[in-house]
Amino acid sequence: MIKLYCFCVFAFCIHTNAIAQDCIYTFKGKITDFHDSTPIVGATLNIININKYTLTNSKGEFEFKNLCENVLTIEVKHVACDSKKIVINLTKNVYKEIFLEHHLEELNEIVVKSNSKTESTSIEQSLNEVTLASFSDKSLGDALNTVSGVSSLNTGNTIVKPMIHGLHSSRLLIINNNVRMFDQEWGDEHAPNIDINANDRVDVIKGANTLKYGSDAIGGLIVLKPRKYAKKDSVFGSSLVSFNSNGLGGNVNSEIIKTYKSGFYGKLQANYKQFGDFKTPNYYLTNSGIKSLNASARFGYNSFEKGFDAYYSIVDNEFAILQSSHIGNVNDLVESIQNDEHRVIEDFSYKINNPKQSILHHLGKIEAYKRFKGFGKLTVQYDFQINRRKEFDVRRGDLANTPVIDLRLFTNSLQSDLQIDYSDNLRINTGVLLRYQQNDAISGTGVRPLIPDFDKYEAGIYTIGNYEINETTDISAGIRYDFSSIKARKWYNLTDWNETFNYDELFSEFETGTIDNTRIFTNPEFTFHNVSASLGFVKQFDNDFSLLANYGLASRMPNPSELFSDGLHHSAARIEIGLLTINKEIANKFTFSLEKNSSNFGFIISPYFKQINNFIQLIPTGITTTIRGAFPVWEYSQVNAQIFGVDIDFNKKINHQLNYTGSLSLLKGNNTSEDIPLIHMPGTNFSNRLSYTNDELNKLSISLTHKTVLQQNRYPDYNFYTFNPILQEQVFVDISATTPTYSLFGLQTSAVFKTFKTGSLKLEFNIENLFDTSYREYLNRFRYYADELSRNFNLKIKINY
Amino acid sequence: MKNLKSIKMNTIKLLAIFFIATLTFSACSDDDHEDDDHDHEEELITTVTYTLTKGNDAVTLVSTDLDGLGGNDATFNISGPLTANTTYTGVIKLENATEDPAENITEEVEEEGDEHEFFYSSTVSGITINKTDTDTEGNPIGIETTLTTGAAGTGTLTIILKHEPTKPNDNTSTNAGGSTDVEVTFSVTVE
Known part of the structure; x- marks a missing residue:
């Protein structure tokens, strides 16, 4: 990318010759690039108070002769540079070395463009601020669902877990403000604890550019980023109010930003969201609301040479879990599957009853960087997260208000990144990471913890190189090594330990000798060494064509639930068992992308193989x-x-007001060991969008959207029979069947009004599920119990000031 | 400039202190939770006893699963055959025998009688079971019952406890909804 701006800093050495006469002094110097020390040719220098000009020569040198003793104000300019003023008190001959910089994009407000990638060779797609704002009262997963190749694993309609190419949970890394999220993300029904309103941009990295954040991004990476602010004295902000007919709720979001010319900046943001019971075309989903309170604060200093950024955010979510999904045993499940009738239907209510999830997530970080001239940039970051997850179930007596799951996960990391960029066409990033994590299964739940107490230590080191072969070709390569060690404290069922799983022979070293009736206390301890690597290539052709190829080697250690889980999973009516014998998984990923990016016609065709x-x-x-x-x-x-x-x-500009975009995702997942399909793979889906915009008429925008998800015909058959004592017969439990094809339509309209001097007011009116279609989605864990949501009218008012 | 440099140095120092402090903090807090890690399964029902009495004649049906979910399967025992053409008085008792003394869970069910109901069914022809107790709303709970046998025969007797069923209902567990807390099936003989 062309670096459009320059920034000027100076350092100096001064040579002196004391001559006590007027107008005989010389002011000489050299202008060089800050980061690679190459001379800058053709920079202008203007001594403003005596109106003298000169240019730098081919060696970057300049000279003013016959200057008088004076205080000189000199302005230094270069093509596409911000001008810089220097003041010199001239009492002798002076030699000054002046440094200019080409990296100013990091200092200025980044204009969100679809082609500004985290890495030139990376295969990725982004959601900008405007898209995120339109999902202000929904979740991150809902917003990401609009990106091709991204789907979601849902639990009801408020718990939405993003999925890239059919992979989710521990196989996706979510990076929030440069902090890797740790929020018990292993669970299918654990949504990422992220306030979509706290960020300005989301990148979905499908290809290999993931090593900076971990070795285990088998599915990919989701990167949430705040905006960089311009260095100017300014105060601005926005407030948004939304209301929805379905769930009779919405959210209020406000943010205010103060920036200073000196480079300091601060931001405060808060968001409150509430919904009552949602509705399907035929009935209310009893106990399906949500209550969410989020706030974030940011403070920092930004200059070319050094800076810091401090960030703190709190996300407090309370999710009601569909009443009908609370089932006792497999016969209850059979009833749910067989009866199309929804089990519990009551009138609308805002009340969140049991079962429910209540999650509080704290995230704090402080990051500081410094640039070294002729070398690069060093960034050091410390971050911590505290995640408290409470899950409440329908229980008897005094336990009704006691959670069945109460976990506190504390994570903190110290990491560095050194970017060496003094060479024009080679950039190297290298860094180390230290992380300590502690999981505490809080006692007093009256239930054996699903995930035991554990301590986890991690250390990682990586190096990534990016080399620009020529104007149109870049390659990148990286390697990373991670060490991790996990030490748990867990009680096992004695029969399971000795007989079912034979752990007494396989892992006798974990036994502590403590046995309490039917339970045995153990200290399982594992260490893993993970190596990962990436290769990337991009070649640009004429006519805005480019070709990208990525290879990635990723390895992932088993997560705590894969190792230790041991108990009843209520809404699934199944007992889930993790095994100590589970080893790490290793993925080889190949991703390609052929892209055409021009203003009136473009496409991306991106095949992949894992x-x-x-x-x-x-x-x-x-x-x-x-x-x-x-x-x-x-x-x-x-x-x-x-x-x-x-x-x-695919996108095509039909005329200056009409625009079409479309996307298609095809995916196949195979279990090659058993030669059957993989479970929970998204079905083929495609979407279309036709938009009309009129900039002259209050930026009026009207879009018609469509999405079709075809029935997934490739699924593994895990159906089974169970004995029903009432019917006195074996009944068939069809848990595998997929849901039929469905198509949804939507309408989105918006207009912007100038309200006062510098502000504007944006009105948005949207209709989701325009034709009130009744449908179920295979990737919703509650597909056995209820339909998806009915038509929704949504109104949003956003004021920018 | 100097100021900024010292800010930078201080920041790095601060980061280091943070990291060390939290490591120390969490290392210390280890002691707090090590001992109380062992949560008892408080809601666990390990034992279901259905006692049928007629004068001095008593038949007990007991199902136990002392290690709860996982481990060993539940066991089902019946003390002897039922007598034909007899009306027994039945009482059900739910216990958590992992506590010492065993916790009586029937009491909890009784207290929340309006949110619970037992359902009885048998494949032996002639066996009828009537619930003789009622909750605060006047609907049956099913802790106390009468069981009447008909002619001799063999088959099964199933007892189901539903939490939050629809009340009143048609006396079948299938149509009552709710979630199942107990589902035990005994082989019974009527002589």
Whole structure:
């Protein structure tokens, strides 16, 4: 990319010759590039108070002769540079070396463009501020669903987990303000604890450019970024209010930003969201509301040479869990699957009853950087996160208000990144990471913890190089090594330990000798060494064509649930069992992208192929009989898997007011060990959008949107039979069948009005599920229990000031 | 400039202090939770006892699963055959035997009688079971019952406890909704 701006800094050495006469002094010097020390040719210098000009020669040198003793104000300019003023008290001959800089894009407000990538060779797509604002009262997962190749694994309609190419949870890294999120992300029904309103941009990295953040991004990376602010004295902000007919709720969001010419800046943001019970075309979803309170504060200093950024955010979410999804045993599940009738239907309410999830997430970070001339930039960051997750279930007696799951996860990391960029066409990033994590299963729940107490230590080191071969070709390569060690404290069922899993022989070293009736206390301890690597290539052709190729090697250690989970998963009516024998999974990923990016016609065709060895999956292995009745047992197991497909995006400007965009995602996931499809792979889907915009008429915009998701016909058959004692017969439990094809339409309109001097008011009116279609989605864990949402009218008012 | 440099140095120092401090803090707090990690399964029902009495004749049906979910499967025992053409008085008892003394969970069910109901069904022809107790709303709970046998025969007797069923209902667990807290099936003989 062309660096449009320059920034001027100076350093000096002064040679003196004391001559006590007027107008005989010489002011000489040299102008060089700050970061690679090359001379800058053709820079203008103007001594303003005596109106003298000169230019630098081919060596970057300049000279003013016959100057009088004076205080001189000199302005230094170069093509596309901000001018810089220097004041010199001239009492002798002076030699000055002046440094100019070409990296000013980092200092200025970044204009969000679809082609400004995190890395030139990276295969990625972005959501800008405008798109994010339109999802202000929804979740990050909903917003990402609009990106081709990205889908979501939902639990009801408020808990939305993003999925890239069919992979989610621990296989996706979510980077929030340069902090990797740790919020019990292993769980299918654990949504990322992120306030979509706190960020200005989201990048979805499908290709290989992920090493800076970890070695385990098998699915990809989601990077949320704040905006960089211009160095000027200014105060600005915005407030947004939204209201929805479905759920009779919405949100209020406000943010205010103060920037100073000196480079200091500060931002405060707060958001409150509430919804009551949502509605399907035919009934209310009893207990499906949400309450969410979020706030963030940022403070920092930004200059070319050095700066810092401090950030703190709190996300406090309370999710109601659909009443109908609370089931006791497998016969209750059978009833739900067989009855199309929704089990619990009551009138609308804002009340959030049990079952529910209540999650509080704190995230704080401080980052500081310094540039070294002729070398590069060093960034050091410390961050911490505290995640407190409470899940409440329908319980008896005094326990009704006691959570069944109460976990506190504390994570803190110290990391550095050194960017060496003195060479024009080679840039190297290298860094180290230290991380300590502690999980505490808070006692007093009256339930054995799903995830035990553990301590985890991690250390990582990486190097990534980016080399510009010529004007049109870049390559990148990187390697990363991670060490991690996890030490847990867990009680096992004695029969399971000794007989079912044979751990007494396999892992006798974990036994502590403490046995309490039917339980045995153990200290499982594992260490992992992970190596990951990436290669990237981009070639630009004429006519705005470019070709990208990425290769990535990623390896992921098993997460705590894959190792340790051991108990009943209520809404799924199954017993889930993690195994200590689970090993790390290793993926080889190939991603390609052919892109055409011009103003009136463009496309992206991006095929990919992933070979994942020792892919960890949760599959049913049998049935266990308890006093509560029968439960299927699901165990984690490892197979080899392949996922491949293609994402296609297309846009065409029909005329200066009409614009069309479309996308298509095709995906196949195979369990190659057993030669069957993988579970929970998104079906083929495509979307279209036709927009009309009229800049003269209050920036009026009207869009018609469409999305079709085809039935997933490739799924593994994990159906089974269970005995129903009432009917006295074996009944078939069809948990595998996928949901039928559905198409949704929507309408989005917006207009901007000038309200006062510098502000504006934006009105938005949208309709989702325009034709009130009744449908279910395969990737919703509650597809057995209820339909998806009905038509929704949405009104948003945003004031910028 | 100097100021900024010292800010920078201070920042780095501060970062280091933060990191060390939190490590120390969390290392210390380890002691707090090590001991109380062992949460008892407080809601666990390990034992279901259905006692049928007629004068001095008592038959007990017991299902136990002392290690709860996982581990060993539940066991089902019946003390002896039922007598044909007899009306028994039945009482059900739910216990958590992992506590010492065993916790009586029937009491909790009784207290929240309007949110619970037992359902009984048998494949032995002639067996009828009537619930004789009621909750605060006047609907049956099913802790106390009468069981009447008909002719001799063999088959099963199933007891289901539903939490938050629809009340009143048609006396079948299938249509009552709610979630299942207990589902036990015994083989019974009527002689």
